Amino acid sequence: MDYTQVLILVISFIVFLSLRVPIAYSIGLAALFTLVVSLPLLPALTTLAQRMATSLDSFALLAIPFFILAGQIMNRGGIATRLIDFAKAIVGPLPGGLAFVNIMACMLFGAISGSAVAAASAIGGFMNPMMEKEGYDKSFSAAVNITSATTGLIIPPSNILIIYSLASGGVSIAALFLAGYVPGILIGLALMMVAAIYAYIKKYPTEKSVGIKIFFKRFIAALPSLLLLVIVIGGIVAGIFTATEASAIAVIYTFALAFAYKEITLNDVPSILLETVKTNAIVMLLIATSVAMSWVMSYESIPQEISTGLLAISDNPVVILIIINLILLFVGVFMDMTPAVLIFTPIFLPIVTDIGIDPIHFGVIMIMNLCIGLCTPPVGSVLFVGCGVANLSIQKVVRPLLPLFLIMIAVLIIITYVPELSLWLPRIFGF
Template identity: 65%
Template sequence: MEIVGILVLILSFVFLLLIGVPIAFCIGISTLLTMLVSIPFDPAITTVAQRMATGLDSFALLAIPFFILAGQIMNQGGIARRLIDFAKSVVGMLPGGLAYVQIIAAMLFASISGSAVATASAIGGFMGPQMKKEGYDIEFTTALNITSSTTGLIIPPSNILIVYSLASGGASIAALFLAGYLPGILVGLSLMFVSGYFAIKRKYPISGKVPLSVAFRKFIDALPSLFLVILVIGGIVAGIFTATEASAIAVVYALILSFFYKGVNIKELKEVFLSSCNVTAIVALLIATSMAMSWIMSYENIPVIISESLIALSDNPFIILIIINIILLGVGIFMDMTPAVLIFTPIFLPLVVEMGIDPVHFGIIMILNLCIGACTPPVGSVLFVGCGISNISITRVIKPLIPLFIAMIISLLIVTYVPEITMFLPDLFGY
């Protein structure tokens, strides 16, 4: 019966995905069909509904709608432009300076908003026209916007790290937030390396040197925005408030800042709240159906079967991690990040913990894998947003994306096999 259940789960999910059914419904329907293999319709649908409701019954998940709202407010509040001006004053005079500005601004904004999609929209919408005007290829600019925006999924505060904490059964959110900084910076530096190479090769223009007084003024302008990261992460690490409380504080601070910058008025807040509700509803449905699928997978012993199969292939942690990375890279191509984390964390986490890998370290490995998937068709949300902002087809972006993908994969391998990069800050702060 286990084999039949596994086949029904996999085949129904793949079939629904191929015919274009939204990912949340693919997960929910395939879960229900798998339940029907074992029990009648009425108890099956009741069980799925109960598991969906139970999956959302978590205090930690309250942080997600608040961080989404904070990101939406910042996206509208003029914060992106100030971060871009600051980044330009620091690195704009280097060869390919605007490419570096794009990456640094994306990292800064992403670390504040916690959203790759919001970052691709805000930074890409502002930087794209400027880079095109300076002679940068629109394809390269778009590819850079897409890949650099994913740093927001690693550098805290990040919604997906909260989801991983839930899926892992209690990995510290504070530890995960701290662990994301150095890997996120590493990804940014790798993208800068590729950008520098193409800037020199294609002779992209160099901006004039910015006087120190101007650079200092731009820093002061951006400082209130940057302070949000200190407020949120500092408060969590110091034990002043929880991640959920920090998310609510982030909303209040973002509102104050946006009103101060006059980037948002009372009338525009209605649209901001509605947009946040739409995003939250999508995320909540994905979490609910994914938690139901995760339960049915445990019921069918799928995690045990996969773990035993991997151990049968090799008991070498190096080889196992390579296999897991390959699987997660493949999963990221076809599945949205939230359900991927909720479904595959219970499968792989017990195996890697048994091999002596810290759950926090594995969480960053998993998110990095799925960040690459967020940039790839057919499901990559950041890819679609980036191309939409630049108004170009996906096919035109694939070629310039390849070297940036390679840089991200190299960063992934470094993070995977040098755990000190991930664990340095959590260890430093006693997590």
């Protein structure tokens, strides 16, 4: 490996980021600068353009715009309010009840929409004023909302798991979806535990218990939304349709649901489609440039050298996984999730498979690491959205965020070294 190319790749990427160049352009330009060292300018430009174009020629990637559209519809379609009411009926009477409601609603909405940003925005918009009115500290409410919103990226259906499947060379999407359930729920429960302790110390109020009649009424109201999870995941696991077909079904279902709830009209459709196109364009450009950078790194034999270097340090799976987790946590602080998965999966996956780690298990580990990065500055998109919705500065949210952040790392360690937590559901269904 020529270390000149590695230095050019790393330094140029850091320089572009420090100049506030959007991350997709930073990745693409860094890849181009590196390739120009080995090839003349015109072949380098042509090669990079070809790699970017062919990276998007994938049937599996077609699921992403559909799931983004479904998420946009849910964000406006009255689904969030019904899930919040249902969550209040279940966990509202517990100590720190409204914090529990926030966490549970984010888990449900994030899982249904597949978007942490949508969950932070939709649930935070409802829950933050409600919690403040009941005497909860505003910064604590925002911290709970920010961390719990990331659970929707682990609990399926999840766009980022589809991207990992693409980057890994074809790990089963259905198996990844099943593998995400237990880790995602464990994070939610861990966040609830911290919230309960915080609420007990601060003596926050609890919600009144609801009767069976009201509970049943709220459950029925939320049931159509919850059924989307059953339809999408059940259909994929049963082999009735692929993940891409499931995403199209999700759009049809959520449109029907939003119109049935009378929360959107035909006049809202153009703005929903426009927002979907904007989001999808950003995601697809990130995917294209990230795949191009990944190819450049492979062309320069960087993954093989990193693999050799790590295995030279130790061939102990415990040590290797510690090192990889630390690297991914660091990467998550500075890089958005999509390019991080596309760039680092080809680097680390061969290493972990060599030491006997299941690719499905590693996918969950990687996504959990990067989910934590979404809650940290300077690139933490969920952190910025959560603070924006709460109308707070990041500095005010950091202190209550720390214990929630640490418990997420604790769950990550457990998931890393107890693979059965991720693998038992896929094995039950024969994956």
